[in-house]
Amino acid sequence: MSSFTSLIGGYDISKLLGDSLRAGVNVQSAAFALGAVGLNLHYGFTGLLNVGMVAFMAAGSYGMAIIFTQGLFGGSILLGILGGLVFATIIALLVGIPALRLRSDYLAITTIAIGEVMRISFRSRRLLDITGGPFGLPSIEDRSADISLADRIGRDWNPFFSVDDPTKTFGFWRLDFDAKTLWLMIIGWTLVVLCSLLVWKLIQSPWGRVIKAIREDEDAARALGKNVFGYKLQSLIIGGCIGALAGIVRTLDSGFVESNQFKPQTTFFIWTVLILGGAASKWGPMLGAFVFWFVLVFVEEALRQVIINADDMVWMGLEANDVGRMRLIMMGIMLAALMIWRPQGILGKKEEALLDAR
Amino acid sequence: MGQFGHVSLSTCTISAMYGRGRAGSSAVRVGALALLTLIVASLFVLFAAVPNAEAQEGSLKGTLRLGRETVEGAEISATDADGNDIGTATTDVDGKWEIPFSEIGTYTVTLDAASLPEGVGFAEGFSESVEIEIDEVRAKAVAFKLDSADVSTTLEIDPLWQRLLSRAVDGVKVGLLMALAAVGLSLIYGVTGLVNFAHSEMVTFGAVMAFAIESLWGGLPFWIVILFTAVVGGVLGFVLEGGLFGPLRRRKMNNISLMIVSIGLAFVLRYSILLFFGSAPQSYEHYRIQSATDIGPFSLPGKDYWIMGVSFILLVAVGLLLQRTKMGTAMRAVADNPPLSQSSGIDVDRTIIAVWIAGSALAAVGGSFLGLTQIVEWQMGEKVLLLIFAAVTLGGLGTAYGAMVGGLAIGFASEMSTFWLDNDLKFLIALIVLILILLFRPQGILGVRERFG
Amino acid sequence: MPANSSESHASDARPTARNAAQMAVRTAQPEPGSVKPDAILTIDNVSRSFGGLKAVDVKRLEVQRGVITAFIGPNGAGKTTFFNLLTRFDDPDTGAWNFNGKPMQDQRSYAIAKAGMVRTFQLTKSLGKMSVMDNMMLGAKNQSGESLSRALLKGSWRKQERRVEAQATDLLGRFNLAHMRDEYAATLSGGQRKLLEMARALMSEPELILLDEPMAGVNPALVQSLLGHVQALRDDGVSVLFIEHDMDVIMGISDWIVVLAEGSVIAEGTPEQVSQNDVVVDAYLGTSFAGATGDGARSSEGDEGNQQ
Ligand SMILES: Nc1ncnc2c1ncn2[C@@H]1O[C@H](COP(=O)(O)OP(=O)(O)OP(=O)(O)O)[C@@H](O)[C@H]1O
Ligand SMILES: [Mg+2]
DSSP, rough: OTTTOOEETTTHHHHHHHHHHHHHSSEEEEEEEHHHHHHHHIIIIIIOOOHHHHHHHHHHHHHHHHHHHHHTTTTTTHHHHHHHHHHHHHHHHHHHHHHHTTTTTHHHHHHHHHHHHHHHHHSSSHHHHOGGGGBBSSSSSETTTEHHHHHIIIIITTTTTTTTTTTOOOTTTTEEEEEHHHHHHHHHHHHHHOOOOOHHHHHHHHHHHHHHHHHHHHHHHOOOOOOOOHHHHHHHHHHHHHHHHHHHHHHHHHHHOOOOOOOHHHHHHHHHHHHHHHHHHHSHHHHHHHHHHHHHHHHHHHHHHHHHGGGGGGGGOOOOOGGHHHHHHHHHHHHHHHHHOOOTTTTTTTHHHHTOOO | OTHHHHHHHHHHHHHHHHHSTTTTSOOHHHHHOOOOOOOHHHHHHHHHHTTTTSSSEEEEEOOOEEETEEOOOOOEEETTTTTOOOOOOOETTSSSSEEEOOOOOOEEEEEOGGGGGEEEEOTTOOEEEEEEEESSSSEEOOOOOEEEEESOOOOOOHHHHHHHHHHHHHHEEEEHHHHHHHHHHHHHHHOOOOOOHHHHHHHHHHHHHHHHHHSEEEEEEEEHHHHHHHHHHHHHHHHHIIIIIIIHHHHTOOHHHHHHHHHHHHHHHHHHHHHOHHHHHOOGGGGGGOOOOEETEEEEEHHHHHHHHHHHHHHHHHHHHHSSSSOOOOOHHHHHHHHHHHHHOHHHHHHHHHHHHHHHHHHHHHOOOOOOHBBBBHHHHHHHHHHHHHHHHHHTOOHEEEEEEEHHHHHHHHHTTTTTTTTTHHHHHHHHHHHHHHHHOOOOOOOOOOOOO | OOHHHHHHHHHHHSSOOOOOOHHHTTSSSSSOOOTTTTTEEEEEEEEEEEETTEEEEEEEEEETTSSSSEEEOSSSSHHHOOOOHHTSSSSSSSEEEEETTOTTTOOHHHHHHHEEEEESSSSSOOOTSSSSHHHHHHHHHGGGGGSSHHTHHHHHHHHHHHHHHHHHHHHHHHOGGGGHHHHHHGGGGHHHHHHHHHHHHHOOSEEEEEEEEETTTTTTTHHHHHHHHHHHHHTOOOEEEEEEOOOOHHHHHOSSEEEEEETEEEEEHHHHHHHHHHHHHIIIIOOHHHHTTTOOOOOHHHHHHTTT
């Protein structure tokens, strides 16, 4: 299959499609899907305006990485993950207790603030020994026990890894992955499915009925004796922990944490994933992540190829290194446009979106 | 970059949109897309004309000084983490040197001691090599500390009160700028209920526009630059409300959805600016360095007096406009109770447009001032977003005077905090203020208790 | 609404035999702040100002258990604000009140509802993107599946869920909404939303229900049957406090009337006593009403109120 290439006049269609597909199913995409599942509980079902999902991801990533590098629990990944979730819960409480009693705008302001403050604080030199300051934790390893996170997840605990052939890859065409990536993809997408189902089951229960009622009109829920603040806090924590898992999956994949991984644009990607897939739907986040990454890489790669093939490698004034910026502009337009013309996304219910306008 | 080919891109996008637009679909659709294109196009036009706004690479740079003298002819070299040379430089008459680089990483910068003038060596605790971590491709200052046998380099440290005073003055200045930026955000929230996440990009937009005109026609009197900034800021506000948010609101889109639209818009604006302006920070050519002027105990560059003076006058003017003019009264009335003011004969839509224009113009002017005191870069709005939000919440979401007071307070507090704390921690201060205010007085200092029903 | 229908329901609704609570309340003094034989709610010094305007300033008020108490007053008298305060959707400047002997002024609104004092809103709050059935089922109290720890254990709440659903179906039938049960609540008409909101509040089996203009916008035939429900509620022992502008409705079913004007209680009494009260006639009912009481004639102000 590796001979499957098709060059049409300098354009590499195989690379275009292959890379896009690859991005759609890769670990990164699973991480964004997870983030969107958490955000779906927040925004799609509870109506919470969390515009700082990245804070929860950072809590998960840094929580796990710090516990691991400090050798706090003998380099255990699972305890590291648990630590990340606890950290995310603390963040949820810190944000939720002041902001959830108030109008939804205040949560938006507070969440974006905490995301930025966490990022800026983590890169502070004062935290050099813990978070690695501006350098981050380039390789997450427990020096005392001499184990690294990457080895742990990529070798020791990886059923696909074989010592005889450590570079063995799985798959075909441009969709072949090394043992670690494959393993993390399976873990990542399994988590996506499990969390989607968890959220869905919760939403189908009487608890979920209250949650949806809060989204619709929290005063009505209050008038019926529901402790709205408590429910919102629960939702914030659960969604936040799912967000932390997203960060954790991403960190397991990259093998390092660094504050720049947690810029606000990550939150905004997750929003786009959710709106694209369809807020308040069961599988919207999952589908949204796939489509999002596919489209993102497709457009980017196409643009790149067009530029490379153009005279002087300049196309309509764009050069190769403008492509990354164009993609953020396009994502911005995509989020706004979706919100305006297709707020229900791919899988959301159209009727529900229309009810807003009544 | 640099051709007018950009323009054709945007015009053909517009025509494509009109061509494809479904016959029955509302004008909003076309309007909104045309608007986004317009913004992008206007940036194209401006930046196509600005000569070499961007150095595509980052650079390590510095000015080598001995006491107050600069050192010429010293040789400096840089190597990357693997020990590969990435460049050398010799300091010029002004002691300046620069070595470009293109990738992030760790660099070692070395000053050749042999190339220094006789009798000059490194100050105590400083060696000839400096290791530097680069996490962003941009200009990065590298400092060497020199010492010599015959030049006394003992720094005269100002007495504590003097330093506190100068920090306080800085605090007032930043506070005034934050107030300028925050008023619009708060007023827009007041009259429409929208938390406009793109507001911080107005700040960047203003700074960048001021930079653009200033580098096109260098040496313009600064008040013309300010006027121009205010006008383009106002136009952007007008276009955003008239072409995007207004029509969407009339389609009964709720404020939560509009807020998400504004987040998308913020990204479009921010990265468009990055695309055209580039990632390298710039400063206004003609106002870069000014010698200090002493007035009483204050010793500030002349521009700082101007900035503070003009900001103060602008804020007072806003206050007077709100209090004394018909339009100002209308703004306050709409902010207070939109349906009621509608029924009492106020043209709500016109008032909202006016608020957008005024608010955006103020933010743009604030941005140009911010660029003047610090640097102009594509992320500057994003960086103050937090402070602006904290300011608006502190003062009371929706109140103009609250935003002013909040802006002053947050700007001042965050600037003062750097006296004792790391620079980065000023954002932490803002967050703490935000959380405390939400816990204990969510309506803000000047806000009224949230109403029910 | 046509005058003849209101005439007929006014006479139908008048109770033929009074129960003990109804008899008891008639013994209370017809004056503001009078003591009731068996008060479910006692209110002291509740006040709330908006800027310079004193919207509510109630010195003392007792609400009798097991009867229908009507709350009337001109537009802007402060009736809705008073409800908001009692249910803590708004914060009073001063005041204390006891519900079933328990102080409520420091409780949160949900806790007040949980305690058995449930309200509806003048501007209806239907949960638009939820089905009518879900709206109803939300109202039921003490649902174990509403706690997070049990939400995933379907077995632990399936039975209760079925019970709640049966109860909801029954109520929907009584409120003429059975055919809408699977529709989104947002698709209901204004009047239907009023009905849904009232039915939903009843799902929680309140001890005291506070209804803010429940009949506004509801068609006359249905008003008729609603009145029947309200009376049936009372007969089941539920205390009802309701705001209404329609004098026929008020005269028809209330056992006690409290008149509010400019934030203060200016009169209390049985329908007969209130309609003869000069202060009330001047402040609210207007002279045309005074002579016509009992004939089922309607005040013009009643109509205006219904527009809200
Ligand atoms: N949130 C608020 N802010 C300012 N004033 C208010 C507010 N709510 C109510 N008011 C004022 O308080 C007074 C009482 O209003 P309220 O809604 O309680 O009247 P009401 O008796 O329910 O009238 P209606 O019969 O028209 O419903 C009115 O003058 C109103 O303008
Ligand atoms: Mg009312």
